[in-house]
Amino acid sequence: MSDIVDMEAVDSEKAQSLKSVGWLSYILHLIVAVAAVVPGAQVGAGLLLVALVIDLVKQGDAEGTWQVSHFRWRIRTVIWAGVLYVVTLPLWFLLLLPGMIAWVVISIWFLYRIVKGMVRMNANQPMPD
Structure with missing residues (x-):
């Protein structure tokens, strides 16, 4: 019986640890996202890269839990945003306004x-795939 209780405690600690990592990553993403839509508030891609590395390193720890979907969600979001920014970068050089509009939308x-x-x-719900 004590082994079952101990495993539940370990699982609970693991879930809380993963959630703490998730919150840290989401907050770093949020800082970058808010700075991207507020004129003159650029914080750089460094925070985003830190969050991406955290997600890539800790994603394996979340396998088999509902939280793995959040790691995938954040990783895909960063990759897609990066691709979209790179693809629309020529618009900045060719036509300034369309480039600005594209980056604001992204x-x-x-x-x-x-x-x-x-x-x-926050609601302990997985992300859709």
Whole structure:
């Protein structure tokens, strides 16, 4: 009986640890996302890279839990945003206004995905695939 109680305690600690990592990652993403839509508030990609590395390293620890979907969600969000920023980069050089508009739209999409993930994680719900 004590082995079952001990395993439950370990599982609970693991779940709380994963959730703490998830919150740290979401907050780093949120700082970058808010800075991307607020004029003149650029914080750089460094925080985003730190969050991405954290997610890539800790994703394996979340296998078999509902939280793995949040790791995948954040990783995919960063990769897609990066690809979209790179693809629309030529618009900045060719036509300034369309480039600005494209980046604002990407940044708002990024912010939406981060907030949606935070809301669902707070409710202990997995992200859709």
